[in-house]
Amino acid sequence: MALLSVPGAHVVPEARDALRAGLHVMIFSDNVAVEQEVALKAEGARRGLLVMGPDCGTALIGGVGLGFMNVVRPGALGVVAASGTGAQQVACLLDDAGVGLRAVLGVGGRDLSEEVGGASTLQALALLDADPGTQRIVVLSKTPAPAVADRVAAAAAACATPVTLAFVGPGRPDLTAVAADLAGDAWREPHWWPAPRERGHAPGRLLGLFAGGTLAQEAAAILPRAAITDFGDDRFTRGRPHPMIDQRARLDAIAGAGAGDLLLLDVVLGHGAHPDPAAELAPAVAAAVDRGAAAVVALCGTAADPQDRDRQAALLVAAGGSVHLSNAAAARKALELTTAPGDDPPAAGEVGA
Amino acid sequence: MRFDAAPGVVTAGVAVLEDALRVQGAEVTPVAWRPPPPGTADALAAIDAEAPNQRAVARLLAARPFLVDVVPAREAVPALAAGRGLLHAGPPIGWEDASGPLRGAIIGALLYEGWAADPGEAAALAASGGIDLAPCHAHGAVGPMAGVVSPSMPMYVVRDEESGTVARCTLNEGLGKVLRYGAYGPEVLDRLRWMERVLAPVLRAALRRHGPLDVRALGAQALQMGDELHNRNRAATALLLRALAADLVEAGATADVFRFVDGNEHFFLNIGMAASKAAADAARGEDGSSLVVAMARNGTEFGVQLSGTGDRWFTAPATVPDGLFFPGFTAADANPDIGDSTITETAGLGGFAMAAAPAIVRFVGGDVDDAVANTLAMYGITLAEHPAYQIPALGFRGTPAGIDATLVVRTGVVPAVNTGMAGREAGTGQVGAGLVTPPIACFADAVRALAAIGSGPGPGPDRGGSP
Numbered sequence: 105m106a107l108l109s110v111p112g113a114h115v116v117p118e119a120r121d122a123l124r125a126g127l128h129v130m131i132f133s134d135n136v137a138v139e140q141e142v143a144l145k146a147e148g149a150r151r152g153l154l155v156m157g158p159d160c161g162t163a164l165i166g167g168v169g170l171g172f173m174n175v176v177r178p179g180a181l182g183v184v185a186a187s188g189t190g191a192q193q194v195a196c197l198l199d200d201a202g203v204g205l206r207a208v209l210g211v212g213g214r215d216l217s218e219e220v221g222g223a224s225t226l227q228a229l230a231l232l233d234a235d236p237g238t239q240r241i242v243v244l245s246k247t248p249a250p251a252v253a254d255r256v257a258a259a260a261a262a263c264a265t266p267v268t269l270a271f272v273g274p275g276r277p278d279l280t281a282v283a284a285d286l287a288g289d290a291w292r293e294p295h296w297w298p299a300p301r302e303r304g305h306a307p308g309r310l311l312g313l314f315a316g317g318t319l320a321q322e323a324a325a326i327l328p329r330a331a332i333t334d335f336g337d338d339r340f341t342r343g344r345p346h347p348m349i350d351q352r353a354r355l356d357a358i359a360g361a362g363a364g365d366l367l368l369l370d371v372v373l374g375h376g377a378h379p380d381p382a383a384e385l386a387p388a389v390a391a392a393v394d395r396g397a398a399a400v401v402a403l404c405g406t407a408a409d410p411q412d413r414d415r416q417a418a419l420l421v422a423a424g425g426s427v428h429l430s431n432a433a434a435a436r437k438a439l440e441l442t443t444a445p446g447d448d449p450p451a452a453g454e455v456g457a
Numbered sequence: 458m459r460f461d462a463a464p465g466v467v468t469a470g471v472a473v474l475e476d477a478l479r480v481q482g483a484e485v486t487p488v489a490w491r492p493p494p495p496g497t498a499d500a501l502a503a504i505d506a507e508a509p510n511q512r513a514v515a516r517l518l519a520a521r522p523f524l525v526d527v528v529p530a531r532e533a534v535p536a537l538a539a540g541r542g543l544l545h546a547g548p549p550i551g552w553e554d555a556s557g558p559l560r561g562a563i564i565g566a567l568l569y570e571g572w573a574a575d576p577g578e579a580a581a582l583a584a585s586g587g588i589d590l591a592p593c594h595a596h597g598a599v600g601p602m603a604g605v606v607s608p609s610m611p612m613y614v615v616r617d618e619e620s621g622t623v624a625r626c627t628l629n630e631g632l633g634k635v636l637r638y639g640a641y642g643p644e645v646l647d648r649l650r651w652m653e654r655v656l657a658p659v660l661r662a663a664l665r666r667h668g669p670l671d672v673r674a675l676g677a678q679a680l681q682m683g684d685e686l687h688n689r690n691r692a693a694t695a696l697l698l699r700a701l702a703a704d705l706v707e708a709g710a711t712a713d714v715f716r717f718v719d720g721n722e723h724f725f726l727n728i729g730m731a732a733s734k735a736a737a738d739a740a741r742g743e744d745g746s747s748l749v750v751a752m753a754r755n756g757t758e759f760g761v762q763l764s765g766t767g768d769r770w771f772t773a774p775a776t777v778p779d780g781l782f783f784p785g786f787t788a789a790d791a792n793p794d795i796g797d798s799t800i801t802e803t804a805g806l807g808g809f810a811m812a813a814a815p816a817i818v819r820f821v822g823g824d825v826d827d828a829v830a831n832t833l834a835m836y837g838i839t840l841a842e843h844p845a846y847q848i849p850a851l852g853f854r855g856t857p858a859g860i861d862a863t864l865v866v867r868t869g870v871v872p873a874v875n876t877g878m879a880g881r882e883a884g885t886g887q888v889g890a891g892l893v894t895p896p897i898a899c900f901a902d903a904v905r906a907l908a909a910i911g912s913g914p915g916p917g918p919d920r921g922g923s924p
Contacts, residue, residue, distance in 0.1 A: 105458075105464050105465075105466055105467070106466065106467040106468070106469070107466050107467070107468045107469075107470075107474060107475075107478070108468075108469050108470055109468070109469070109470030109471040109474050110469050110470040110490050110492075111492070113498040113499070113502070114490075114492060114493065114498050114501070114502075116501070116502035117501050117502060117504075117863070117867060118469050118488075118490070120505065120507075122467065124507065125467075127467060128458055132470065132471070132474065133470070137502075140502055143505075154458060165458065165459075165460065165464050166459060166460055166461060166462045166463045166464050167463055167481070168463045168464060168466075168478060168481045168482070168483045169477070169481060170466065170474075170478065171474060206460060207460050231458050235460050237460055237461065238460070345471065345473075349471070349473055375477040375478075375480065375481060376473060376474050376477045410480070
C-alpha cells in the first residue's frame, strides 16, 4: 500500500499513480478538493483498492500503525474510522480495558458527507467483513449526512460480522461511551491523575487548544461556550506539519493564558506523534499555571506507546494540570472548573453516555 | 488487503511517518518527492492523461518510418512552392530576435537562392520583413541547428507506413563551416549547390532503385553498434551507405559522393530526424494528452508542443549547452541552444539512448556512467520503452520513449539532450558539443495550458475550434 503525506495541493497525482500501481492508498494530506476525493475513491472502487483519506490521520493494518496510531494489543475488533483521533481515543480506552484491535481503516473526515457518499466506509466494511480475523466491526464517525447514514446502516445490516455504528457528535454518545459499549463487561473507568493543587473555579477564559480534530469536537460539544481551537484544521496545517508533530503553534497559544484562565489540551501519543510532547508542553503549562491559570489535559495514549504514557502524565501533572485518559472526562472536568458555583451547567448535560 | 502481516508501504512525504513505519517493522519504500514548480499543482491534479497518453504514445511507438524520396524543398513543402519563404528550426521567431547562427543561415539561404546579392543586402531584406519565416515543425519538417530550408534545397521525405504521416528534412552538410551553424561563405554556398545538383539527384535515383528504406530497422541496428542517433551517427551512416552502395553505383554516383558521405559522420542524422518527426507527428492531436510531440530551439528560445495542445508552442529562453569545445573555442563563443534535432530525444533517441553509445562521452563530455545514468533517468519521465530501439548494455531494454510533460513537471527531471553547439557569431560554424538542460518553465506552461483546455467550455482557439 501507499502512505502519502505530501502537501495536499500535490497529492492527487501521487494517489492516482499509487492506485494505478495496484496499491491501496492512505492519504494523510489534507487540503484536497472534495471533487478530487470523489474521483480518487471512484477509481479505487473500480480497481478494488481502498482510498483512505484525504485527511486520514490513522490506520492500523497488519499490526502496523500508519500515520498517527497508538500501540494497541492485537484483537478481533475492526474499526472503520472517519475520525482519526476518535479512533485513537477509542482504541486507547479499549486497550486499557483489555480489548484488542484487528485493524483500523481510516476513510477521511469527509467520507460520510453527501458528496463522497461513504464510498470508502462501504469498501472498508466489506474488507473487514470478509476478514475471518475480524469478529466485530465498529464504524466511527461524526453524524453523517442522513442519506449516507442510511446507506451505511443498510450495508452494516448486510454484513455477516456484527457491526456497531458509532456516530458521535452533539446529542450523541461520546467516544468514551462508545468504548465502554464496545468493551462491555471488560470496561473500567479510564484513569485520571488529579492536579497537584486544585484551584477551584476558574473565572477567566476557557482556552481549548487541540491537536486532534475529533477530540476538539467532542470537547466543544461538552463545552459549548468555550473557545476551542483545532490546530489540526486545514487552515493551520497549510505549509506546516501537523500539530501532533510540531507543537509550536499550540505552545504560542499556551503562552497567551493568564490568571484565571483554564487551559484544556489534548496530548496524543503513539507512532507518528511527537516523540516527547510533554517535554515541550509541560514547561509552557507550568509557566501558565504560575501566572494563575489552570490546566486540564486529555492524554490519549496506551501503556505501550513509545512516549511512555506514565512519564508524560507525570510531567503534565507536575506542571500543575489534571490529566485524563478520557477526553470526555477532561472536558467535563473543564466544565466543572469553569462553571461558577450555583450556575446551571450549560447544555453539555445532554452530552455523554 | 491483508490483515495478518505487516504491509509493505510505499511512502511519499513526511519523514516522521516513514520512520514510524520502520520502527514498527514495516518494509518501507520511500519515493523521492519534490514540489513541482509554483503554479502547477492545480493543473497536475486536474490532468488525468493516462488513456489519451496511452493512445498517443502507441502511435509514436508503432511508427514505421521509411525513407521514400529526395526532392527539392519547393516540392516537399507546399508553403515553399512560391514566393520568398524560408523555414527555420524551433518555435516561431522573427529576424529581430534571431541569434547569430540563425541570422547567418538566413543570409546564406538568401544568397543561395539568389534573392540577395551580398550579405548586407540579404540582412536588409530579412530585416525588412521581405521574407516569410515559418518553423519547420509547422510544415511537417525538421531542420538541424538553424534549420533553415529554402525552396531549392533538397529534402529527404520519410513516411510512417503505419499512419501515413510524412516528414521532411534537409540533407546534412557535414561539420565545420556549414549553413546550419550560420556560416554563409562561398565554400558553404558551393557545397549547397553541389548537394542540390550532384548529391541529391543521385541519392534520389539510388533510393528509387532500392525502394523505400526502413529507417527504424536501420536505426535499431545502429543503436546496437554504439550510436545514439543524435550526436553519434557513425554506425548509422555506414549502414546507410552500405545499404545504398550498389544502387548508388548503378545510379552513376561518382567517387566524390562516397567521399562526401565518408567525410560526414552525421550524414544519417537528418534522415533519422525526419523519421523521428514522422513518428512524433503521428502522435499529435490526442485530446487531453500530455505527451511531448516536439522539442525544438531557435537559438533564442526552447519550445515544446504537446499532443493535446495542438500547434501551440510553450517557450522559455534557451540556455547554452554544457560540454566540450573544439580547439580554439570556449563557452563565450557558444550560442544558446539551437535546432530541431531534439526531435530525436522526443522519439526516444539521442540523450535518451545514451546508454547505447558509451563512446559519445568523448564528444559531449562526462563519462560512461553519466551516459548510462542519463538514459536510466529518462525512464522516469517517459510513458513507454521503445519496442524497436533497444540498448544491448541494458539487457536489450527498449529506450525510454514518449516524454510525459506532467512527469517532467512533477519530478523536475528534464529531458536529457545531446547537441552540437553553434558559434554565437554568424558564420563561425560549430564550436563544440554537449548536453542541454531544457528549461522546465516551458513544460510547466504546457501542463497549465493542457489543464485549461480540459476544464474549459470547449475547444480553445489554439485547437482551431470555434466558440
